[in-house]
Amino acid sequence: AQKVTQAQTEISVVEKEDVTLDCVYETRDTTYYLFWYKQPPSGELVFLIRRNSFDEQNEISGRYSWNFQKSTSSFNFTITASQVVDSAVYFCALPRNTDKLIFGTGTRLQVFP
Amino acid sequence: DGGITQSPKYLFRKEGQNVTLSCEQNLNHDAMYWYRQDPGQGLRLIYYSQIVNDFQKGDIAEGYSVSREKKESFPLTVTSAQKNPTAFYLCASSSTLAGNSYNEQFFGPGTRLTVL
Numbered sequence: 578a579q580k581v582t583q584a585q586t587e588i589s590v591v592e593k594e595d596v597t598l599d600c601v602y603e604t605r606d607t608t609y610y611l612f613w614y615k616q617p618p619s620g621e622l623v624f625l626i627r628r629n630s631f632d633e634q635n636e637i638s639g640r641y642s643w644n645f646q647k648s649t650s651s652f653n654f655t656i657t658a659s660q661v662v663d664s665a666v667y668f669c670a671l672p673r674n675t676d677k678l679i680f681g682t683g684t685r686l687q688v689f690p
Numbered sequence: 691d692g693g694i695t696q697s698p699k700y701l702f703r704k705e706g707q708n709v710t711l712s713c714e715q716n717l718n719h720d721a722m723y724w725y726r727q728d729p730g731q732g733l734r735l736i737y738y739s740q741i742v743n744d745f746q747k748g749d750i751a752e753g754y755s756v757s758r759e760k761k762e763s764f765p766l767t768v769t770s771a772q773k774n775p776t777a778f779y780l781c782a783s784s785s786t787l788a789g790n791s792y793n794e795q796f797f798g799p800g801t802r803l804t805v806l
Binding site for chain 2: 581586610612614619620621622623624627668672677678680681682683
């Protein structure tokens with residue numbers, strides 16, 4: 578069965594600290610995608626990244642980076658030099674049956690000035 | 691600007707009443723979805739539709755109904771049969787270009803429903 582686990586319920590950091598959000602997944606598919614979304618206090622989910630299981634290279638986008646490791650079924654998300662605007666709930670997600678996303682329970686990140 | 695709109699942002703209803711949540715998209719996406727989010731939890735799929743005039747139940751469809759008469763619209767009705775309807779409801783859409791069903795979903799701003 579498809580499953581996404583985000584064991585960190587809440588993380589608090591001080592601005593400029595680096596922070597890593599963990600995502601562990603289970604899937605029987607040989608080919609799959611993984612997603613990260615951000616949900617700021619306004620409530621709307623914002624798409625951050627989609628990663629194909631064939632591509633295990635790390636992805637970097639500005640202060641954001643993602644580490645995908647099939648060997649440990651993990652797709653972790655790191656924010657470098659965190660800012661107050663990064664405060665949000667972050668969700669990892671995995672598709673099921675091609676078109677339904679299974680979401681983790683989310684990690685609430687609080688960045689204090 | 692292309693995007694997804696949901697209305698209203700906040701909705702209050704009395705117990706026993708049906709209520710309809712609106713979701714409109716101008717992204718020309720084929721697929722649309724409704725999710726429910728409870729405090730401290732992830733999103734759970736209520737219904738989804740991959741094409742006009744067709745939709746499927748998600749994981750928690752009981753007490754909800756939908757219609758997909760137009761490509762850009764996917765309204766959700768929360769019926770009186772839904773035992774615990776107070777929640778945050780999110781609508782999403784995605785493209786299925788070239789048969790790729792793993793495209794990212796784009797979300798609306800959500801509707802917060804409170805049953806009094």
